[in-house]
Amino acid sequence: MGTLSLEFWTEQDDFYIYAAADGYEKELILEGQAKAIRSRFNKIFDLLENKKVQKVKELDEAVHWLSDQLISPFADQVRICNLVRFIVYEDLIRCTFDLLLFQETYLFLQRPVCYQVDEGKGEDTPVIELGSALLVADLTADPEEACLAVSKLIPDSTYVEVKEADVGMIKAAADQVDVLVISAHGDLDEDNSGQVWINDESISTKLIGKLEAWVVYFDSCLQGANMDYVQAFQDESDVQFYLAPIISNDAGDSSTKTMLWFFEAVRDHGDPIQGLYGTRTRLFEYYRQKKKLDLVTSLNKAFCFRLYEFVDSEEE
Secondary structure (H helix, E strand, C coil), rough: CCCEEEEEECCCEEEEEEEEEEEEEEEEEEEECHHHHHHHHHHHHHHHHHCCCCCHHHHHHHHHHHHHHCHHHHHHHHHHCEEEECCCCHHHHHHHHHCEEEEEEEHHHCCCCECCCCCCCCCCCCCCCCCCEEEECCCCCCCCCHHHHHHCCCCCCEEEEHHCCCHHHHCCCCCCEEEEEEEECEECCCCEEEEEEEEHHHHHHHHCCCCCCCEEEEECCHHHHCCCHHHHHHHHHHEEEHHEEEEEEEEHHHHHHHEEEEEEEEHHHHHHHHHHHHHHHHHHHHHHHHHHCHHHHHHHHHHEEEEHHHHHHHHC
């Protein structure tokens, strides 16, 4: 079997799951469990975001409980699928579904995964070209100059340090480049509303809607959970893939490795979904096995980037 889609949503106190694959569909209602599920996901988010390295037991308990509720009912389908797609909505945007367990191993280390924020069919084996790019780097967010290194992987690239950049430059390139990479500081509030800053200007959702790149990559804290941006990508833009961290990521170190390894993989085979899968498994092996870092820190460094694919809505 190819792809397993798992759609999650809440209605009042109940938590809903709809699973679909070729020749298979199942809906599961976890009555009265919405609050408990969100609470445990919030705990996982907090532990990873704040690197609470002494609370591995709490992390394990939350992950195991959620895995039993949300993944185990579909174990037969997970076992035979090649790709898992998670469809999520605003109140679940910070939930780390791909950190749940299948056969006692984190799902993101076993299967390529992709997120959506609307129903619709994505490209399971996409092949994109990295022919042109705009890369903007704030060196306080990108001290190891990962953006400069990536610019050398893509033939027609423009690399600009943030002190020489402005939002108008991004607007001018909106429909001109295959890849947009921005390494800059971002913020996010409790309602999952936020922005990325270019000097004193923020990247607006209006500008997001004008973008037409194959891949937009924001190396900016928490922007993988920015519902303003994600929804604007889905509803307004022609962007196919968006990659960003759902928690605060390193300035340099793992963020440098993530960016370089991801774009090297996409350059070689053209598939962003496989590119992130290979990158995260490589990161986890590097930090957990080679560097012998504690589990929470290893996950913070290896897991934090999330890939969204934007699809034609089934309602259209």
